[in-house]
Amino acid sequence: MSLPTNPRLWHYEPSNTPLPVPTQPVVFTQQNLHWIHPEQIDEETMSVDDLKLNVATWKTDSGVSIDDLLRQEESPPMHERSLILLLGELANPRRLVDIYAGPMPIINVRIDDFCRTWTDTLDPRMMNPGVHHVTAARTPGWWEATHLGFATIPQIRQLIEHLDDGSRGKWKPGKLNEGRLHVLHNAGLAPPTIDDLQWDGESERVDIERPPFDGPELQLSEVFTPLHTRQGCYNHRGRLARCVHHQHRSFHNNIFRRGSAQRWDDVISVQKR
Numbered sequence: 511m512s513l514p515t516n517p518r519l520w521h522y523e524p525s526n527t528p529l530p531v532p533t534q535p536v537v538f539t540q541q542n543l544h545w546i547h548p549e550q551i552d553e554e555t556m557s558v559d560d561l562k563l564n565v566a567t568w569k570t571d572s573g574v575s576i577d578d579l580l581r582q583e584e585s586p587p588m589h590e591r592s593l594i595l596l597l598g599e600l601a602n603p604r605r606l607v608d609i610y611a612g613p614m615p616i617i618n619v620r621i622d623d624f625c626r627t628w629t630d631t632l633d634p635r636m637m638n639p640g641v642h643h644v645t646a647a648r649t650p651g652w653w654e655a656t657h658l659g660f661a662t663i664p665q666i667r668q669l670i671e672h673l674d675d676g677s678r679g680k681w682k683p684g685k686l687n688e689g690r691l692h693v694l695h696n697a698g699l700a701p702p703t704i705d706d707l708q709w710d711g712e713s714e715r716v717d718i719e720r721p722p723f724d725g726p727e728l729q730l731s732e733v734f735t736p737l738h739t740r741q742g743c744y745n746h747r748g749r750l751a752r753c754v755h756h757q758h759r760s761f762h763n764n765i766f767r768r769g770s771a772q773r774w775d776d777v778i779s780v781q782k783r
Contacts, residue, residue: 515543517603524605525641531601531657533697535568535617537579538606544570544579548617550695556726558733561693562588562660565617576615585613591660594683594734595619595691597626598644598753600669601657609672611665618697619658619728622720624648624689624778625701626656626753628761630741642761643673645738647750647777648688651716654701654754655694658733666734673736683734684780691733693725701754714749731781737774745772 514520517538522531535546546568556564566577566588577587599605601616628642661669666683673681702716751761 513543513545515545516541517543517607520603522602522604524599524602524608531599532603532616533618535565535615536603537570537576537613537615538603538611539583539613540607540610543603544572544574546570546576546615546617548695550724551693551726553726554723556693556728558593558728559589561593561726561728562591565615565660580613580615583613586662588615588660591615591662592666592734593728593732594659594661594666594669595621595646595736596657596659597646597736599641600659600672600736609668611668614665615660616657617660618655618694620653620655620692620694620699620723620725621646622653622690622692623650624686625652625654625750627750628753628756629738630745630772643738644753645774645778646686646689646735647772648779649707649714649716649750649752651718651720652702653699653716653720655697655699658691658693670736673738680738680740682737682739684737684778685733686730686735687779687781689730689778691728691730692723693728695724701752704755709749711748735780737778737780739774741773750777 535548537544537546549568551564567575569575570579580587596616606614624646626644627647629645670681670683699721702718706716706718707714708717
């Protein structure tokens with residue numbers, strides 16, 4: 511399937527995320543999607559600054575580097591940007607168009623020892639019945655693929671304000687104090703299955719062997735992560751309703767409102783300021 515170059519023609523509604531999001535690095539702009547050819551990075555670890563310098567040289571289908579493309583868009587270059595995990599529909603081009611996010615490079619990454627999971631609230635805007643946004647919660651031994659955005663501080667503020675929907679304080683751009691983050695070259699990485707999860711009545715974990723990493727590790731403490739700080743994440747009879755196991759519609763129809771909420775700071779820890 512050919513990839514669209516117009517973000518408004520992205521073939522998946524934001525309400526269906528987090529699964530139907532780009533599997534290839536891209537530079538989003540309001541008018542175009544510029545698909546990027548990622549380069550393999552062989553280092554085991556990498557600083558955020560070195561990552562930005564490296565990714566800035568990756569090229570689009572037309573042979574233009576990311577930094578040159580940002581320059582053409584009169585947008586800040588990579589070295590002036592911060593990193594933010596795009597855990598749910600914020601990686602969907604149509605959502606980014608809706609909120610006028612502006613130029614933003616997005617690459618594939620892998621998270622370990624925490625997962626993407628649904629919040630316990632419903633955002634009724636734009637559609638009926640609404641959108642369940644995505645937050646983070648710990649799961650020892652877990653891994654899955656997600657997205658990393660290179661955004662300016664005003665863009666990060668804009669993304670969080672969209673999630674907040676005018677009610678300040680529901681969401682925060684936290685910096686996690688647990689978990690691991692790696693650049694991901696093979697975006698087809700499969701997460702553990704439901705059957706791979708071990709449940710002792712109080713907590714869940716994955717005990718099977720992890721797949722090998724294929725990109726450098728980054729410091730999560732230097733990356734912003736959108737976290738829901740009111741009801742936190744959904745409590746599915748003491749367990750998490752992970753996004754990769756329960757898609758948006760099936761979660762809403764079959765699980766939502768049949769449990770309760772877990773406080774965000776009970777399921778993930780952040781850096782203390």
